[in-house]
Amino acid sequence: xxxxxxxxxxxxxxxxxxxxxxxxxxxxxxxxxxxxxxxxxxxxxxxxxxxxxxxxxxxxxxxxxxxxxxxxxxxxxxxxxxxxxxxxxxxxxxxxxxxxxxxxxxxxxxxxxxxxxxxxxxxxxxxxxxxxxxxxxxxxxxxxxxxxxxxxxxxxxxxxxxxxxxxxxxxxxxxxxxxxxxxxxxxxxxxxxxxxxxxxxxxx
Amino acid sequence: xxxxxxxxxxxxxxxxxxxxxxxxxxxxxxxxxxxxxxxxxxxxxxxxxxxxxxxxxxxxxxxxxxxxxxxxxxxxxxxxxxxxxxxxxxxxxxxxxxxxxxxxxxxxxxxxxxxxxxxxxxxxxxxxxxxxxxxxxxxxxxxxxxxxxxxxxxxxxxxxxxxxxxxxxxxxxxxxxxxxxxxxxxxxxxxxxxxxxxxxxxxxxxxxxxxxxxxxxxxxxxxxxxxxxxxxxxxxxxxxxxxxxxxxxxxxxxxxxxxxxxxxxxxxxxxxxxxxxxxxxxxxxxxxxxxxxxxxxxxxxxxxxxxxxxxxxxxxxxxxxxxxxxxxxxx
Amino acid sequence: xxxxxxxxxxxxxxxxxxxxxxxxxxxxxxxxxxxxxxxxxxxxxxxxxxxxxxxxxxxxxxxxxxxxxxxxxxxxxxxxxxxxxxxxxxxxxxxxxxxxxxxxxxxxxxxxxxxxxxxxxxxxxxxxxxxxxxxxxxxxxxxxxxxxxxxxxxxxxxxxxxxxxxxxxxxxxxxxxxxxxxxxxxxxxxxxxxxxxxxxxxxxxxxxxxxxx
Numbered sequence: 050x051x052x053x054x055x056x057x058x059x060x061x062x063x064x065x066x067x068x069x070x071x072x073x074x075x076x077x078x079x080x081x082x083x084x085x086x087x088x089x090x091x092x093x094x095x096x097x098x099x100x101x102x103x104x105x106x107x108x109x110x111x112x113x114x115x116x117x118x119x120x121x122x123x124x125x126x127x128x129x130x131x132x133x134x135x136x137x138x139x140x141x142x143x144x145x146x147x148x149x150x151x152x153x154x155x156x157x158x159x160x161x162x163x164x165x166x167x168x169x170x171x172x173x174x175x176x177x178x179x180x181x182x183x184x185x186x187x188x189x190x191x192x193x194x195x196x197x198x199x200x201x202x203x204x205x206x207x208x209x210x211x212x213x214x215x216x217x218x219x220x221x222x223x224x225x226x227x228x229x230x231x232x233x234x235x236x237x238x239x240x241x242x243x244x245x246x247x248x249x250x251x252x253x
Numbered sequence: 254x255x256x257x258x259x260x261x262x263x264x265x266x267x268x269x270x271x272x273x274x275x276x277x278x279x280x281x282x283x284x285x286x287x288x289x290x291x292x293x294x295x296x297x298x299x300x301x302x303x304x305x306x307x308x309x310x311x312x313x314x315x316x317x318x319x320x321x322x323x324x325x326x327x328x329x330x331x332x333x334x335x336x337x338x339x340x341x342x343x344x345x346x347x348x349x350x351x352x353x354x355x356x357x358x359x360x361x362x363x364x365x366x367x368x369x370x371x372x373x374x375x376x377x378x379x380x381x382x383x384x385x386x387x388x389x390x391x392x393x394x395x396x397x398x399x400x401x402x403x404x405x406x407x408x409x410x411x412x413x414x415x416x417x418x419x420x421x422x423x424x425x426x427x428x429x430x431x432x433x434x435x436x437x438x439x440x441x442x443x444x445x446x447x448x449x450x451x452x453x454x455x456x457x458x459x460x461x462x463x464x465x466x467x468x469x470x471x472x473x474x475x476x477x478x479x480x481x482x483x484x485x486x487x488x489x490x491x492x493x494x495x496x497x498x499x500x501x502x503x504x505x506x507x508x509x510x511x512x513x514x515x516x517x518x519x520x521x522x523x524x525x526x527x528x529x530x531x532x533x534x535x536x537x538x539x540x541x542x543x544x545x546x547x548x549x550x551x552x553x554x555x556x557x558x559x560x561x562x563x564x565x566x567x568x569x570x571x572x573x574x575x576x577x578x579x580x581x582x583x584x
Numbered sequence: 585x586x587x588x589x590x591x592x593x594x595x596x597x598x599x600x601x602x603x604x605x606x607x608x609x610x611x612x613x614x615x616x617x618x619x620x621x622x623x624x625x626x627x628x629x630x631x632x633x634x635x636x637x638x639x640x641x642x643x644x645x646x647x648x649x650x651x652x653x654x655x656x657x658x659x660x661x662x663x664x665x666x667x668x669x670x671x672x673x674x675x676x677x678x679x680x681x682x683x684x685x686x687x688x689x690x691x692x693x694x695x696x697x698x699x700x701x702x703x704x705x706x707x708x709x710x711x712x713x714x715x716x717x718x719x720x721x722x723x724x725x726x727x728x729x730x731x732x733x734x735x736x737x738x739x740x741x742x743x744x745x746x747x748x749x750x751x752x753x754x755x756x757x758x759x760x761x762x763x764x765x766x767x768x769x770x771x772x773x774x775x776x777x778x779x780x781x782x783x784x785x786x787x788x789x790x791x792x793x794x795x796x797x
Contacts, residue, residue, distance in 0.1 A: 055683040059691035066695030070485070070703065085437050087664050088692040090648055091685050092430030093639035094668035096399075100636035102675055103629070119625045126629020127636075134637040141641030142406050142427070142634070151403045153598035154605060155634065156368050157787075158627040159400070161609035163369035164781040168316035168613075170774060171559060175566040184763055186570035191767025192774060193563035196556050199521065199775070201335045201549075215339035217768075218505065218519075224713075224730035225765030227506040228737030228758070231709050234701040236741060241698035245691060309615025317613040324785050327796060370776050372783035399635045402642075426642040432696040446646050481700030498772040498779075502765065510712030512704075520779060547779060548786050548796070555778040 329550030387540030
C-alpha cells in the first residue's frame with residue numbers, strides 16, 4: 050500500500066510536469082506552477098534536513114565520546130556558517146562574517162582537496178592499466194594527445210598543432226559527445242518514463 | 254659495548270610492524286657491513302641515524318615533487334598558451350554578443366561555477382563581467398548551487414566595491430532544486446527577493462525582457478541545464494556560456510547546434526578573451542579588469558609532466574597491442 | 585578565492601587560515617592522514633552549513649515563511665509548509681509519511697529531466713547531427729565524419745538488443761570511439777585540475793609569501 054501511494058505520487062508529479070510542457074492550459078499551468086514551487090521548497094527543505102541530521106548525529110557522537118575531534122570539526126564547520134548567517138540583523142550569505150568564513154576556510158578547503166586530484170589522477174591512470182590494459186591505454190593515449198595538441202609550441206609545428214586541436218575538438222570529439230548526449234538522453238528518458246509509469250519499482 | 258656485539262644485535266632486526274617494515278629489514282645486513290667497514294677506526298661513535306621514510310611518505314614523494322617543481326616553474330616568464338583558430342572564433346563570438354547589447358540592456362548572469370573549477374574560469378568570468386559593465390549592461394546575478402552562490406556573493410561584493418550600484422547590479426540570490434528552480438525562473442521571473450529600482454523594472458518585464466543569459470558553468474548546473482530547461486520555455490533568450498575545460502566536450506554539441514550563441518571553454522580561449530577585454534577595459538568603476546592571468550609557465554610544465562606520465566603508462570600496452578595485431582594480420 | 589580577501593587584519597588572518605587549511609590537506613602528500621581527515625570533516629560541516637543557511641535565508645523564509653506570516657491569502661503554502669516540515673524532521677517520523685514529499689520530489693525532478701532531455705537535447709542534437717543540404721565541401725566532409733562517428737557511438741548504447749555481425753561490429757567500433765572520447769575528456773579534466781593546483785600554488789607563493797607578482 051505504501052509503495053503504491055508513493056509510486057502514484059511520483060507518477061502524478063512527473064506527468065503534471067510533462068503534460069504542462071506539452072500543452073498550454075490555464076488550470077494545468079496553475080497546478081504545474083504550484084508543483085514547481087513546491088519542488089523548489091522541498092529541495093531547500095532537504096538541505097536543511099541534511100544539516101539537522103548531521104548536527105544530531107555528531108552531537109550524539111560527542112555525547113558518547115566517539116571520535117570527538119572529528120565530530121567537533123563537523124559541528125564547528127556548521128556553526129561557523131550558520132551562527133553569523135542566521136543571527137538577527139544578519140544578511141545571510143552576504144554577511145561579512147559569512148563571506149570571510151567562505152574565503153578563509155570553505156573555498157581553500159575545496160580547492161586544496163580537488164587540486165590534489167591532478168597528481169593522484171596521474172597515479173590512478175597508471176594503475177588502471179593493470180585492470181583493463183587495452184581500454185585504459187586508449188583512454189590515456191587520447192588524453193595525452195589532447196594535451197599535446199594544446200601545448201604552446203611556436204613556428205609551423207605549433208601552428209599545425211593549434212589547427213589540429215581545433216579540428217579535433219569540433220569534429221571527432223564533438224561527434225562522440227553528441228552521440229553520448231543523445232544516447233544518455235534517450236536512455237535517461239526511458240528510465241525516467243519507466244519510473245514515472247511505475248514499471249520500475251527500485252526507486253522506492 | 255663492542256662493535257661485534259653491536260653488529261650482532263643489528264643482525265636481528267625487530268619484529269616488523271607492517272609489510273613496509275618487513276621490506277626494510279633486508280637492508281639491515283647492508284648497514285652492518287657499512288658500519289663495519291666505515292667505523293673500524295672509531296668504534297665508540299654512535300651509528301649515523303638513518304631516516305626511515307614511512308610508506309605514506311614514500312607514496313607521496315612523486316606528488317610532492319611535482320608540486321615543488323610546479324612552484325619552481327611558476328617563476329618561468331614569457332610562456333603563453335596560444336589560442337587556436339577556433340579559440341579566436343569563440344572569443345570573437347562572445348565579444349560580438351556583448352558588443353551587440355544596447356546600453357542599459359538587462360543581462361541575466363548565472364554564476365554556478367564550482368569551487369574546484371572556478372580558478373580556471375575566474376579570469377574569463379571577471380573579464381566578461383567587466384566587459385558587460387563597460388558596455389553599459391545591467392546585471393542580474395542568480396545561482397542554483399551552493400558553491401555557485403558562494404562565488405556569486407563574492408563577485409557581487411567585488412563589483413559593488415568597484416562602484417556598481419543597485420541601478421546597475423541586482424542580486425537575485427540562490428534558488429534551490431536545480432532544474433525546477435530554472436523552470437521557476439523561466440516561468441515566474443526574478444521573484445520577490447530582489448529589491449531596488451533595477452529589480453522592480455526586471456520584475457515588471459519578466460524574464461523575456463533580458464537580452465542575454467550568460468551562464469558561468471560548473472559540474473552541477475551549467476549550459477546544458479539552461480538549454481534543456483530554460484530555452485524550450487523562453488526560446489528568444491540567447492544563451493552564452495563560459496565553462497571549465499572538463500565540461501567542454503559535453504557542451505560543444507550545443508554550440509555546434511546553435512543552442513548556445515557563444516562558448517568560451519578552453520584555457521587558451523579564456524586567456525585570449527581576458528587579454529582582449531583588458532585592452533579595452535574601463536579605467537575605473539565596475540568596468541575595470543586588471544586581474545592576473547593564470548601562471549602559464551607552471552601550467553605548461555604540468556602539461557608536459559602529464560603527457561610524459563600518460564605516454565609512459567600507455568605506450569607499452571599500445572605497442573604490445575599493435576605488435577600482436579600486426580602478427581595476427583600477417584598470419 | 586583569489587582576490588577575495590579584504591585588506592587589513594581580517595584579510596591577513598583569512599590568508600593565514602587559508603594557507604593553514606591548504607597545507608593541512610596537502611600534508612597527505614607526506615603521509616599525514618589525520619590532518620586531511622579533520623580538514624575533510626571541517627569541510628563537510630562548512631558545506632552543509634552553507635547549504636542550510638542559503639536554503640533557509642534565501643528560499644524558505646522569503647518564499648514560504650514570510651508569505652504565510654504576513655498575508656493570509658496563500659492556502660496552498662500551508663500545504664507546502666506541512667510537506668517541507670515532514671521532510672525536515674523525517675528522521676523521526678514514520679517512513680510512509682516521509683515517502684509523500686520524497687515521492688513528489690523524485691517525480692517532479694524526473695519529469696523535468698525527461699522533458700528537458702527530449703526537447704533540449706535529444707531532438708535538437710539529432711537534427712544537428714544531420715549534414716545540411718547547403719553545406720560547402722569542407723563542412724560536408726566534417727559533417728560526414730561527424731555522422732560516421734556519432735552513429736556507431738549511439739549503437740554502442742543498445743545493450744541487450746539482438747544484433748547481427750555488422751551491427752555488432754559497428755557497435756564495437758562505437759565503443760572504442762567512445763573510449764577515445766572519454767580519454768579526450770580525461771585530458772581536459774587533467775587540465776582543469778592542473779589549473780586549480782597551479783592557482784593554489786600561486787596563492788601560496790603570491791598572496792601569502794609575496795614572491796609572485
